Amino acid sequence: MTNIENNDFEFAHKSETVDHYSGKSYSYGQLVWHRFLRNKGAVISAVVLIIIALIAILAPYLSQYSPTTPYPNQSNLAPGVNGHWFGTDNLGRDIFVRVAAGTSVSLRVALVAMAIDLVIGTSYGLISGYFGGKIDLFMQRITEILSTIPMIIIVTLLVLVMKPGLVSIITAMMIVGWINMSRIVRAQVLELKTSEYVLSAKTMGESDIKIIFSQILPNTLGQIITTFMLSIPNAIFLEAFLAFIGLGVPAPLASLGTMINDGYTQAIVYPYMVIFPVLFLALIMLSFNIIADGLRDAIEGS
Amino acid sequence: MTETVLEIKNLQVAYHTDHGQVQAVRGISYQVKKGETVALVGESGCGKSASVKPIMGEKEANQIIKSGEINFTYQTENGPQTVNLLKISPKIMQNRIKGKEIAMVFQDPMTSLDPTMKINKQIAEAVKASHPEMNKDQINERVLNLIETVGIQNMKVVQNQYPHQLSGGMRQRIVIAIALAGNPSLLICDEPTTGLDVTIQAKILNLIKDIQKSRKLSVIFITHNLGVVANIATYVNVMYAGKIVETGTSQDIFFEPRHPYTWGLLESVPDINEKVDELPTIAGTIPDLTQPIVGDAFAPRNKYALNIDFKKQPPMFKINDHHYAATWLLDKRAPKVPIPAVLQKRILKMKGAS
Amino acid sequence: VGLLITGCQKNSSSGTKNQDKITVVQNATVDSLDPILAYQNTSSTVVANTAEGLYTIDAHDKPQLALASKVETSNHGLTKTFTIRENAKWSNGDPVTANDFVFAWRRLSDPKIASAFNFQPGAAGIKNANDIVAGKKPVKSLGVKATGPKTLVVQLDHVVPYMNKLLAFSDFAPVNQKYFEKAGKKFAQDSSHLIYSGPYQIKDWKLGDNTIQLVKNPKYWDAKNVKIKNVKLDIITDPEKAAIAFENGSADYVHLSGQLVSKYRKDKNFVNDVGNFTQYIMFNLKKPGLDNADLRKAISCSINRKEITTHILKDGSIPSHSMVMKDLVKNPTTGKDFADESTTNLYEYSPAQAKKYWNKAKKATNLRSFTLLYDDSDPSYANVAAYIKAQVEKHLPGMKVTLQQVAKKTRTDKMSKATYDATLTRWGPDYADPTAILSMYQSKNDSNYGRWANSEFDKLMAQSDQTTDQAKRYKLLLKANNILIDSASCPPLYQIGAPVLERSNIKDLPMHIAGVPFFFKYASIK
Amino acid sequence: MTKNILEVHHLKQYFPVANKKIVKAVDDVSFNITNGETFGLVGESGSGKTTIGRSIIRLYWPTAGEVIFEGEQIAGQLSKKQTAKLRKDMQMIFQDPMSSLNPRKKVGDIVKLGLDIHYPKLTKDEKLQKVIEMLKIVGLDSSFVNRYPQELSGGQRQRVGIARVVIMHPRLIIADEAISALDVSVQAQVVNLLQRIQRESGSAMLFIAHDLAMVKHISSHIGVIHLGHIVEIGPTEAIFDDPVHPYTKSLLTAIPTTNPIAEQNKKLSNYHAFRQQYENKEMADLGNGHYAIDDGSWTK
Amino acid sequence: MKKYVLKRILIAVITLFLITLILFIMEKAMPGSPFNDEKMSHAQIAALYHKYGLDGPVPLQFLNYLKNMLSGDFGVSYTVQVNTPVTTMILQHFTISLQIGLQATVLGSVLGFLMGILAAIKKGTIWDNLMTGISVLGISLPNFVVALIVSIIFSYKLMVFPGTYQPTQPFVSSILPTIALSTFTMASIERYVRNDMIDIMNSDYYRLADSKGIKKFQLIGHHVIRNTLISVITVLAPLMIDLIAGSMVIEKAFAIPGLGTLYISAIQANDYNVVLGITFFYAVLFIGIMLIVDILYGLIDPRIRLDEGK
Ligand SMILES: Nc1ncnc2c1ncn2[C@@H]1O[C@H](COP(=O)(O)OP(=O)(O)OP(=O)(O)O)[C@@H](O)[C@H]1O
Ligand SMILES: Nc1ncnc2c1ncn2[C@@H]1O[C@H](COP(=O)(O)OP(=O)(O)OP(=O)(O)O)[C@@H](O)[C@H]1O
Ligand SMILES: [Mg+2]
């Protein structure tokens, strides 16, 4: 007992009637953000994705070549020749610039399609799940029927009936893409709507709309974002798939999918025509998948 | 003196988390003797479960055992043998100890049975693990036997049911039956009645008690309800913030409590035989175990806290051979603080009644 | 991905190991083996090699009598009497009879069956054929008769010089009526519902398979001269896969794409042929603005055909200046090629000319944009279309070209309904005569998708039909051809190349430019 | 006699389940709550306690029976005005402190919700002022306004749950097992708080629990419910001193006490009943507002 | 249960009817006719329309189609395989797709399952990272890219397997397509199994089973894998449908005359009956497998089974 003070054995009388909170507080968003940042793979993927996006946006300004103008006498140059970093294609167009342009087309297709899905899927799921009963039954029948039609049927037929192009590809994705989102949101809503905090808001007289938007939606956001992030690679893949079976964006526009399709039959002769778009496609898909995983882990909390 | 089955020495367990290391168990020591029931009581989060998981060799990914020994003594062909459970190989743990020498009953009966397996199969598995020599009929017989032991009458029906077809109380009985399958010498019950309502709780407690007596089992019983402890325990360890703050026999703790925390816990169990205007409480909450604790962890909530409580961890003061408490109030320099009046009255009444 | 290493200069092995077996890779699937329904060229190849007709085409592109042992001509060439070989037998042992031809040809002409080739009896000049197809006369009135079991009499409306070649085409193959009726709906659906009169028969096959194995037909009248015992036709649409199969040794004859040509140009198995299709732009003359000849000429002059063939296609295709392709028809008197004799400067690349025409056109029409339609049946079309777009927009300032890619059926639909501006299209002759191409530009022809109409052209075509003097006829057709190309209503671009890899030890297996591509009977392995 | 704030007459709440079957969760339940008093409802798990609470507050549509709140029938179709009154004057505290607070909302916003709905005229600052006052009343200081529920302990959360309800000055609070999920030591804190608030605001309370000891402490009247039926009802003393129904008795003996000697000699009753046993039975009047179901399992 | 199945079948019938109807209308709206070709005259096309009964009013055509359909007659192909009954064609091409699809399903799910188990048991170790890495890659690489890679390596460079499907050696030539087709399934199953197993290994019932002291493999086998298997069925079913229905991409890449290839060529050729027939077949396959899975799921999982059966 080294330094016993005189008053050590007197009552401290530190009576507290009110709890006091000390310690730093993080909002939910901050928490998710911090957890996400700790996931190295996801952060690297995000950086890769940003670089790819920058390339897609900036390439036309960085390079003197146009993605669409043919220079037939420059055709099929190997990478590095004449300042063509990735070489040139059958029409003598610079592959680097084309890959960049294709990436931006692919990304746009995916983002637009997914954004629309997000809106349709989320509101469908919210309405169907929250109101339940007959409304739910009816809406569920619709999704049930839609989901029994193999996706490929809808997509191929639609793209054939409409003319191939961005609009029809996006429409096709819209028709089928939202079902998954709506299912996930609905399941979440079904779970949340019997949760005690929603019941509590109900007993206080909160309106349905407010309950949906301020009590339920924020709690499904995590799932929605994860699903959204995972559907982006799906959409990119779908676009590439359509291109692969010959239903891609029309020339001279090129998406990664159409470029791969073009290069596919020349892989042993001009491998660089297919390697670079494949590389970009794989990187984008990989990055989105890893980010989505990271996001899910961050949202669910490890 | 009866033989010691389990001896825990200075066990320290921490968990690695996002917010830093949670010092869940900050050095506890106690013994369990043959045929005794040792209770661990304390509020939620004070480290009760964390302190028994290492006994069963349960290792969570973020668990860190910082120090300690868990010496377990059991009978082999060559007589009694003592091993440190923290040191033995997982294989021996799995093949020799788990289910055969030490068994466990978990808190939540609703989720602790495999939902896709019939009851008899789940019990049979445990029987087979500890009695590999038995044939099918013998196993069957023993399964029925076990179901009967835990007080289920229509065992023929129950054995062919799935867990979700049983009520919570029934499921907890099945979990106990599984624990008994290997004839263990030590049974660990981690809040086996917390999820159940009072009537069923009372029945399960009786069951555990009966079995414990008839088989001379040693039991470690975890709960946060002192009322439950009174029913079942021989020895009681009161835990707070990862430490044992008071330990003693059941009589010591209920009739001669010395630690203000024990007082608080005892007071907060309402007594139906008396009328009070306001229930006594322990103000505040348990401390954040990621932060370093200076002095007595209970001090901030302690009405009787001394200045020294905020500076220095109190040692275990000996009250008698089997009763110790870690509070500066027992220091000879400290002012004399009597048991709170209400509690004193209650104790007197109880003593008188019995 | 890093394993894709370019420039692997290994030379494909030179010969087949097997002396009596070859594998030929085709890129079109078999749609039917019923002679009158077989449309894809893989189908007609199989039909022609298993159901031989009156003629075959030998390795030097000459028609040879096949199931007919002799033919007599009378009535100023308007009656032909064929004698069927005594030893001509079906593979089930039945003798091949004259009636087998009558039956087959009537089916071919039957408008109810609507064979895609039902114009052919008419093209061959057979009596009443055109009227039958048009529904004006009964099928029975077709000018073919069996006057004896082995005597087939064919009556003609007019003499067609290339009739023998035409009759070698698969749709004129005989059909055994008895067998046909017995097989019913199953006829030609699989190898157990087919019998053969030709050098080969089919082993274990059903419609839809992507491999057909032909084995020598022991009952074939000329079996002793058939050298290759087994011919396997593999259908692989991707030329690169086909090339790999060739390198693996699992194929002996494959078609190459332009890209592959640069890899195999030096290979000793490499053969660079030209194909039988002319690729051209067809304008819809019903479309205001596009009916302006100056505009069309401006467009035509702005395209550098040489650049397309040497830098974009690289497959041995050649710039084209004529609707009638090279190597199809020769001047009967001089022996010069029809394509070389049809000359116009409209198809030379000339920015100056283009500008001149464009300035003229700009005054006459305010059309400043049009859509160029093309289909996805060949990957090169997209490249060519993109090139045309760039060239036109470069040399015709102010003109905008929109590209539209559709499925082939959609393109033909748009063409037949005239709901297009301009389209990239191609045409291959069904027989070696200028009319096989030129006749579709007659104003009444259903296939005149550009809706181009020129009365002088029509007159010349009608005249040529009636002319039996070959030299005179040649001149008439050449003149008609020149009218057509001078109008720039369908400027030709190039004649497609047909680069192939063929084992160097395979002899006498040329690819025929018109009609059935392959006759395996004459081929051999050295 | 004081006026009844809530009268429940022959309330039935059935739920349709799979295969056209119904679950009779609550069957013919009647009781009254007088102004300012606390009525305790006890019974084992699954006996229908929660269902009664939720039917009264109209989270369910009652199958049959009357619910009269401050003189108005609220069991059937409700007018807008009635709904508004009900939503303001009757409030519920939920069982699970983990799930009864929206994890994405700050404590301040959670407590403020009632004000936002029913007092739209208050300014932002006034609302915040009220929230902070309310938090102080439940023993939390203003630093909690910006916390998220996950950061609080169980007891603190439950106090937030109480603050959220009390800020609206309800006339009737339904506390559905508001303390069951808490540590024994914390249960007392919350019960004290509820009692204090009740004393100060004069609101009545329907206190639902399965632990008779706490119920005894807080309520003046108790109803014992079993299998959807009230088996015994009466003033607290009567239930504890003269229980007649064997089910009530079995509940009483099951209460754990801190007396090791008594506990170890405790005899448990072996009461067992079926649903049919209670169906269509009268309540026997034992005087003084003490009633028990006359199902033949006991004799007067 | 019976009622449930009946209800599902009713929904299926309605769905099938709607699909047929919508498709019928869409096909009529599609540009071009099946007989469209540069060389066909109007008269020929009209004759063919008449011959195949395509010249009447559309509602009547639809009724006719339905009537024939009910008697199992889905018509004949117009252009792709002229005059072959559609049912024959589907059967013929589906056999090939089915073979490759089943191979891929087995390969993918077995491999994925094993990898998932390994990753879950060795959670947090290099093995886990490796397996997870492979699976992320497998999910991210479109199967045509995998097809390209494997065919270049094994067919072009090493020349060990043919790069195209050969009916004469159906197994050897299906190895590469099987690999390319199975990667996605393998990757998804791996992820699913891993996560599911980790969940189960954190569950209370796993803790209890572990405390019984049974052998580790028994523990994993009886409690973890069994429970994982049950839920894997639900993910596997739709994947499996994709595989056996004939992946157009893989069939195109390896020149496989499967159902997917047929479907694409029929669509491109406007071969109405074939398109309709295959679509119908796909829908039946899809609905049927989903129904079977639901029933199976109920049979395997006692919680669902007994609640329904009560
Ligand atoms: N796996 C883990 N990871 C991180 N922290 C943990 C983990 N397990 C327990 N803890 C922390 O360790 C401390 C003690 O936990 P423990 O489970 O032992 O409490 P307990 O006394 O059993 O409480 P309860 O009565 O709620 O079961 C708590 O603060 C808890 O949050
Ligand atoms: N929405 C519902 N649909 C069907 N059955 C229900 C529903 N809600 C409750 N039940 C059933 O009604 C009975 C009473 O349930 P209730 O939740 O009211 O019991 P409780 O007394 O509150 O139990 P606990 O103590 O477990 O909360 C139970 O058998 C329950 O399964
Ligand atoms: Mg615990």
Ligand SMILES: [Mg+2]
């Ligand atoms: Mg309840």
